[in-house]
Amino acid sequence: MSEITITIDNQEIKTKEGEYILNAARANGIFIPAICYLTRCSPTLACRLCLVEADGKQVYACNAKSKEGMQVTTSTQNIESEKRSIMEVYNVNHPLQCGVCDQSGECELQNYTLEVEVDSQNYAVPDVERKVLDWGHIHYDPALCIVCERCSTVCKDMIGDNSLKTVPRGSEGFNTDYKESMPKDAYAMWNKLNKSIIGLTSGEQMLDCTACGECSAVCPVGALTSTDFMYKTNAWEQKQIPATCSHCSAGCQIQYDVKHTDIENSDDKIYGVKNEWNYVSLCGAGRYGYDFENAGVSKDxxxxxxxxxxxxxxxxxxxxxxxxxxxxxxxxxxxxxxxxxxxxEEARSYGNFLNEYKKISGTSLYSGDLNTIRDSNFVVSVGTIIKSDNPNARFAFNNSMTMNKGAGLYFHPVADPVVSAMSKNMKAITHAPLQEEVVLYLILDLFANKEELPKEIVDYLATFHSTKTITVSETIKEQVIEMVVDAESGEEKEVKKMVPKKVSKEVEVDDNRLVEILKIDAFDEFMEKQLKKKDTFSLIVGEDFYTHPNSRNLARLVALIEKYSDFSVTIIPPRSNSLGVSLIxxxxxxxxxxxxxxxxxxxxxxxxxxxxxxxxxxxxxxxxxxxxxxxxxxxxxxxxxxxxxxxxxxxxxxxxxxxxxxxxxxxxxxxxxxxxxxxxxxxxxxxxxxxxxxxxxLNVKKNKTSNESVEPFNEDEALAGELIYYANPVKNFSKFSQKAHQLNAKGGVFVSVARLESLGLKEGDRVTVETSTSKLTTSLYVDNQIDGDIAYLPNFDTKLNSEVLFNGYRFNNALIAKVI
Amino acid sequence: MSVENNRNVGQQDYYMVDIEDYPESNWDQFKQVVKRTFSTELFVGLWVVLREMLKFNIHTVKYPEEKLPLGPRYRAIHEMLRLMESGTERCIGCGLCEKICISDCIRMETKIDENSRKEVSEYSINFGRCIFCGYCAEVCPELAIVHGGRYENVSEQRAHYSMFDDLLTPMDTFKAGQQKEFPGFGAIIPGSDESVKKTPLAY
Structure with a gap:
């Protein structure tokens, strides 16, 4: 996108072609009020406060794109009266108990009411009963809600859970006289506001999501709060300590909210975590896993x-x-x-992977990061259970699909309904463990520049292709002639008509055996549809690769993809600082x-x-x-x-x-x-x-490359049978996150609902898990955020020594049986 | 209107006291010393005392048997008031008193109660640090924390605390109708109603 100059309130600013006016203004320190807009998410147009005049036309700054030479005025008489009415409307029936609201003054409703100088109210509407709802870890008070839809927007566009939506409020309409007397946008905004309220997408009782709590972070008022934090302390009492979240490798910027412990104890205590939600999104571990400190230690x-x-x-x-x-x-x-x-071990295997990777790629580190994933429009993820290995990689994946009209492929043996539900334009493919090489070969086959790719690999890939004849049915329009009797004259007439007709014909198509090995159905159709207008590609690879028996070969294949295709590669460090440790x-x-x-x-x-x-x-x-x-x-x-x-x-x-x-x-x-x-x-x-x-x-250094040979894969290696996987559930990463009081959970063997049924066991049953390396007795838990038959064992619980069941690689064959 | 509630400056019977100019030169100072040494000013004072004693016109306040009436803005030990209608405590736990306290002597803890309301679970004022500035009473949106008239603070230690329950109007005092509305700092100014802009209601 080219750089252009626009003028906002007589100030010339430089921005990118097509950038929203609001973002251009913000980047240059020009204030345009806006409640509902979230950077990195799509404009919802719920609040309509960001009205500006661009080239003489009134537009919303959050969704109007900048054009060269645009003249923008942020304040006209009409805009001011709209803003005034909008803020008055937001205050209609809003409770005045600010003293006991958990937003405790960090309230955008308060701020904008004062900013617009609302000192009297002209509008009224009968309120409906809005009951306080307890959605598990999130507490929703609809009476405080101004339906800016930031929560549902961030949940859909950033997080990908899509757990919140607007639902009917059940209110009666209001005085239609307002339509005449009110400014137009304020009326339209009120009309929508008065009809809706926030509700759950599925279920009625509990929020069924990955519990990131981002909805409560973005809430401009005190409507959505953390249930645990309710009424504990006021925002102004807390000191913010800037920090980096230590639970996973995303390294999110967080702020610990710190205040004295209680009236007797002046030692600091962490009450919560805040994030710059316009630029950083946190997962549940980052937000709720804060009190893992080693307390009460003195010098022994x-x-x-x-x-x-x-x-x-x-x-x-x-x-x-x-x-x-x-x-x-x-x-x-x-x-x-x-x-x-x-x-x-985990940093060593990661470091080895990177070392092997750089032998072919020629750079000391991978080219991509979470921002390049977010900016791309075709993302492929392989070898990582992305929602729990690195939630921010999932957010970036989801964000690329929602914001860039992107598409993606998610390859993993463990079926993941959460990831599958992120977008219609994404295909989640469950393949057998130890077939990751096939996936990488497939990506090379589809995306690599075959003219530059080493000839042996091109030849190897060609061996998987054959042509086959298939019968496709298609609908064509056919002309038919019908005799119709005219009702008035009684004459018979010939009428020509086009009728759709199904015909089947035989066509020769390319048959890719790699697709067959991975058992992907309707793959060609998907790719044909989704690859249109795609120009930026990202590949995410994860922890499954580093301990893979053919890890070396995988690293080389990843490097080949980086080198010979448009993909930028992101290699997820398995733990918080594996990258740093492997470099130091x-x-x-x-x-x-x-x-x-x-x-x-x-x-x-x-x-x-x-x-x-x-x-x-x-x-x-x-x-x-x-x-x-x-x-x-x-x-x-x-x-x-x-x-x-x-x-x-x-x-x-x-x-x-x-x-x-x-x-x-x-x-x-x-x-x-x-x-x-x-x-x-x-x-x-x-x-x-x-x-x-x-x-x-970090400085990324260039290094000499060596030969680019890779090993062919062995199709028969694929693991089959009853399998277990070494992974953590969403929200828990380690013993440290588990120590936090809100994340405290017991480790055990986690299975999907379907697997639980096929095992014929109940949640909480004691089971033994036996592999070739060892045997453990533990409890059985259900995780409704996985599908399929593969059970997983976490490592966050110090009492559960699950790594003994594995032999390096994250998957292993295991027998799960009830303890009798 | 009682005397202590008469806040209207200028209506009281004030008069100017006749005070001699200060001596400026050394000679004037010398003259003043000589004059004061040899005049009978001392006996004038003694005479006044003797005269008033004989007339039994005694102004001495016999503290502690007798106590002076306190002005409405007098700021002594805090009190926590109850709602006149229901008798529940007025404090909503907003934390403004804790925040505004310039000597940092108020500390409180709040939690969610069984009715999902904000409740003060712990509250203390350190009277060893309190400077009785009255900001807490002034900032209180509910007129819950007010200054009372108890100014006798004898304690065994320099830092002595009062907890919420000590400050709260006892239930029997409240039931006897003896909780008084506070007219001092933070109280509603007479005539406030007229300055409020009315909000329309659609019921």
Whole structure:
């Protein structure tokens, strides 16, 4: 899109052709009031407050696109009277108990009422009874609702759950005299407002969704609130601590709302999480999983001394990727000095995957990120249960389909009704585990530039093609001549008529055996329809690939797709900071005899969950940086105080000395793409134009490429039979999210409703899960957000050691039987 | 209108006190000292006391048996009032008093009650810190927290607290009709009704 100049209120601004006037104005610091519009979502035209005059015509700034030389005026007499009436209408029957509203002054209704200077009311309508509704984790008070539809818009356009919609309010019409006396837009807006209210898309009692709570975040008034937060505290009492969410690799910017604990205890407590919902959308774990701090820890000197002893004795450090870049660097320095083996399997497999990938792609990191996914119009996701592995990748996937008229393919063995329901233009394909290579070959076959692609691969792909003759039926119009008797004259007349007729004919079509292997029905028709007008492509690959037995080959295939097609590739880091850890640490594959574990169970355990031999600070008690899926280094701050020892204290006592953990921020390895910027110089905000000014982006380096050979796939490898999968349910990522009081759940084996029936068991039954590697006894739970027969076992529960059931790869054959 | 409610400045019987000019030069100061030393001003004072004593015209307030009436704006220990109609507490837990308190001596906790209403679960005022500025009473939208007349605050420790229940009008006092409407800080100004713009209702 080309850059153009438009004039708003005599101020010349530069913007992109086709950008909404409202966004152009906002990006340049010009204020146009708007309640219902959400950046990154489609305009709903519910509030009509953003009225402006563009080239002499009154338009809505939120859906009018900029054109070169456009003259925009934000205020005319008519616009002002419309705004005044709209704000008066919003206040009709709105309760005046602002003192007990959870919005506690952070209310857009209040703000705009004051902005428009409403000091009297001219309109009235009888109200209908609007009962308070408890939808589980979300509390809805329709009396406060102004039906701006931001909640349903964000749920549909951003999140993809589509759980909220407007439903009839059941009110009577109002005084028709208003039609004459009121400004036109205000009347139309009121007419719509008075008829509708927000309701559930399915069911009547509970919100059936992935529980992200984004609807309550975007609510401009106090109508939608978190049930848990209800009446706990006022917004103005809380201090905002900017941080980065540590639950997954999306690295979302969040703000912890902090206030003293109670009237007796002045220590800070986190009451909730806020997000810049115009630019960041949170999942349920980010929003509700905030109170995982390691509380009440003091400096236990004897435990510290035994930790030093343990470090002296140890030859191995086990850790996971829920760790800051700085701490990862401390571990790397310890390795350098004392020769520890660093064990972190999930970061190692991810790092290996990236290393293999860059051998062909020629760049140190993948090209895509969540923003390129959001901006593309054809997205393919392979090898990840996207809604729980990285919810923001799902939001971006969904957003690309809703906002860019996009389409997509979702390949995964576990059928996912939530993802399938995101769009009609998406095809969810369940294939057998260990067939991920077939999927990648199919993408290469469909999208790669065959002229540049290495010849062996082109030849290999050609072996799957054959022509076959199929019978298609099509409808043609045929002319028939009928004799009709004219009713008046009684004469017979010949009338020519066109009648549709079904004919079947035989055509020769290309038959792609790759499609057949993956058992995709109606694939050609889908692709023919959906690939029209598509020009930006994104591929998301995930955790299934890194532990895949043919992981190396998959990485090379992904790199080939990146190199020889229009796809930009995003490789989801499996845990919060796997990308950072894989760039900072030299990880080992074999553990030694005596291990110190950092948040991992070992011979001596340092633990932020309060369960180990020496306490460590949890993520909301530390400052540092995290490397996100967007290849950015994002700063996070300590929301709560911590009285115990940190990893830096241990390292300093061992001779790797530094005053503060964040002193390491500027020392992060530039070879890995990090910059030598000090922690305090990292900014953390979004501009009005939506530009992310958070930390810095990693330098992506070019490197030499080697040969581009890939292995053919083995069709017979596909896993069949009863299967289990290693994944977490939506909202829970780790032991840390599980520790949060709102996300506290028990781990077990999760099955779909259909599988539960076929097993003939009840929810809560004790079952044994037996695989070739081990056997576990646990409880059976139902997850209505998966379909099909594959059960999954999570790793968020410390009491459930589900990884023993797996042999690296996330899928395994398993027998589930009831304990008798 | 009782004396203490007469807020109209200028209607009281004021008079100017005749005060001598301050001496300016050293010589004037010297003259003043000599004059005061050798005049009988001391005896004038003693005479006034003797005269009034003999006339039994005594103005001394015999505290604590006798207490002076307090002005309507007097700000002593806070009280929490009940609704005149139902007797339930007026406080809605909005938290404005906690926010506005400039000496940061009010702290409260709220929660949702069984009727889905906001309820104050804990409330305390630290009277060791309170400066009795009256902002809390002024900001209170419900006229729930007001200043009472209890100014005797003897305590064993410097920081002494009052909890919500201590401040709330006791039920028996309330039932006896002894809860008084507060006329001071934050009270509705007489004649406010006239300045309110009416909102139309469609019922």
């Amino acid at each position: 000197e004897s435990a510290f001394n035994s930790a030093i002893e343990a470090f002296k004795k140890a030859d191995t450090i086990k850790f996971n990727s829920i760790i800051t870049n700085e701490e990862a660097l401390i571990l790397q320095r310890l390795k350098k000095k004392f020769g520890y083996k660093l064990i972190n 640490c030299d990880l080992d594959s074999e553990a030694g005899a005596y291990a110190v574990g950092y948040n991992e169970v070992a011979d001596f355990t340092l633990c932020a969950l309060g369960e180990g031999d020496l306490d460590m600070p949890a993520f909301n008690q530390q400052e540092g940086t995290l490397t996100s899926i967007n290849k950015r280094v994002n700063p996070t701050n300590a929301a709560l105080s911590y009285g115990g020892y940190t990893l830096n204290d241990l390292a300093s006592a061992l001779g790797v000395e530094s005053d503060l953990t964040i002193d390491y921020t500027s020392q992060l390895p530039t070879a890995g793409g990090f910059k030598s910027t000090a922690f305090d110089d990292l900014s953390d905000h979004f501009t009005n134009a939506g530009e992310e000014v958070r930390g810095y982006a």
